[in-house]
Amino acid sequence: MATRATRSLLASLFLSLTWMGTAWADDAWSYALGGGIYEHPKFPGADSGYAEPLPYFDIRYGEHLFFNALQGLGVKTSGREDCWLSASIGPDLTRRSESDDPRLQGLGDVHYTGRLWLQAGASFRRYTASVTLGRDLFHEGQGTIADFEFFAHHYPLDTLEIDDGVGLRWADGEYTRSFFGVDAGQSQQSGLPQYAAGSGIASLQAFLRAHYALSANWILVTNLAWNRLQGDAVLSPITESRDRFTVGVFLVYGF
Secondary structure (H helix, E strand, O other): OHEEEHHHHHHHHHHHHHHHHHHHHOOEEEEEEHHHEEEEOOOOOOOOOEEEEEEOOOOOOEEEEEEEEEEEEEEEEEEEEOOOEEEEEEEEEEOHHHHOOOOOOOOOEEEOOOEEEEEEEEEEEOEEEEEEEEEEOOOOOOOOEEEEEEEEEEEEEEEEEEEEEEEEEOOOOOOOOOOOEEEHHHHHHHHOEEEEOOOEEEEEEEEEEEEEEEEOOEEEEEEEEEEEEHHHHHOOOOOOOOOEEEEEEEEEEEE
16 A cells, blocks of 8 residues: 555646646647567566567657656656656566466565656767666565666668667665565575575666657557676576566557
8 A cells, every 4th residue: 555655746746747737738749559569587587488468658748748658657857958857656567476486485476566766867969878766656575776778879761760778777675685585484485595685786788679660650669678687686596597588569559
């Protein structure tokens, strides 16, 4: 259940969006709606994955209000054209269930959660750098994470945009204990040895993202990422594979 502080954050964000929507009444709405397939590991450190259908949406009001599948509902502001700050409340689809693997019996489940996302970024010519801070709002044991990305933009065709880059994730002790730690009770129930996991660099990443315009309205969106676990996650008895891949392919209609 959401705490009083969480409810206050939600209310503040809603009031901000309402006020800003009134202030920018002359700006136009834009929509991108669709769906596709997202293939990813069953849980952090898993050596097997699965594909699931997911919706894709990106709804914007002017340059400052947004509601999309990745960041949720939020507001974006900028003091300069090439720098920005944003705040949003949205989902985090990372989770783990005992039913994912027989080895996980006795560890308990780690559920999906919602996060408060805070992002700062800057662009220079065809390069962009950003840092995104995400805090677990619903106390599902997912703690605080920080993602750092640096990538380049390429436009080989008028209809094709490609971003390629690298990134890393820092995670606090709550996050790493939930996904990679084994306490005394879990050890007794699962048979896995006890393992203490602390905060630090959790993973490194290389990624490729592409948007291809099939027509004036239809867009093919793809995302390929390779992640390599770091720090305490590597030696955890829960971890089966240090390397993991994710692939997303979505068909989107923009208007």
